Amino acid sequence: MTRPEASETCRALHVAPLQRDYERLTWQEATPRADRIRVREHTCSCRNISYELCQAGGLVFVRRIYRSDSVVVHETDWLQVGDAERLWMRILLGQAY
Ligand SMILES: [Zn+2]
Numbered sequence: 001m002t003r004p005e006a007s008e009t010c011r012a013l014h015v016a017p018l019q020r021d022y023e024r025l026t027w028q029e030a031t032p033r034a035d036r037i038r039v040r041e042h043t044c045s046c047r048n049i050s051y052e053l054c055q056a057g058g059l060v061f062v063r064r065i066y067r068s069d070s071v072v073v074h075e076t077d078w079l080q081v082g083d084a085e086r087l088w089m090r091i092l093l094g095q096a097y
Contacts, residue, residue, distance in 0.1 A: 012044035015051065016094035023096040025087075027064060027074035041088065053088045060084030062091060 034056035041053040045067075052063040059078040066072040076087065090096040 010044050010046050012042060013092060014044050014047070015049075015092055018094045018097055022094060023090065025076060025091075025096050027076065030063065030073040030075045033078070043092070051088075051091055053084065055081075062088055 036056065038055045039052045040055050040060070043051045045065075048067055050065050050067075052065065054061055054063050054075075056078070058081070060081050061078045061084060062076045064074045066074075076084075079087065087096060
């Protein structure tokens with residue numbers, strides 16, 4: 001039984017290819033606005049760009065982490081849980097970037 005190597009090493013989520021009519025999101029500089037931020041879900045760090053669904057108190061936002069020579073972190077607006085979860089799904093499906 002042979003398996004592609006990726007399935008051995010990548011157990012996290014991977015973002016689908018960007019859809020043709022994707023929604024362009026507004027990404028802001030990440031600012032420390034809360035002491036405790038809990039990462040609820042994250043995409044695989046095998047890609048240059050990975051995402052984290054973060055919760056701080058009652059608000060949720062998505063963090064985008066771009067790794068090249070350095071690490072650049074942006075985040076979306078902080079949203080109500082339902083809105084943020086819908087946004088997270090759209091990002092995973094390649095419908096928003
Ligand atoms: Zn991976």
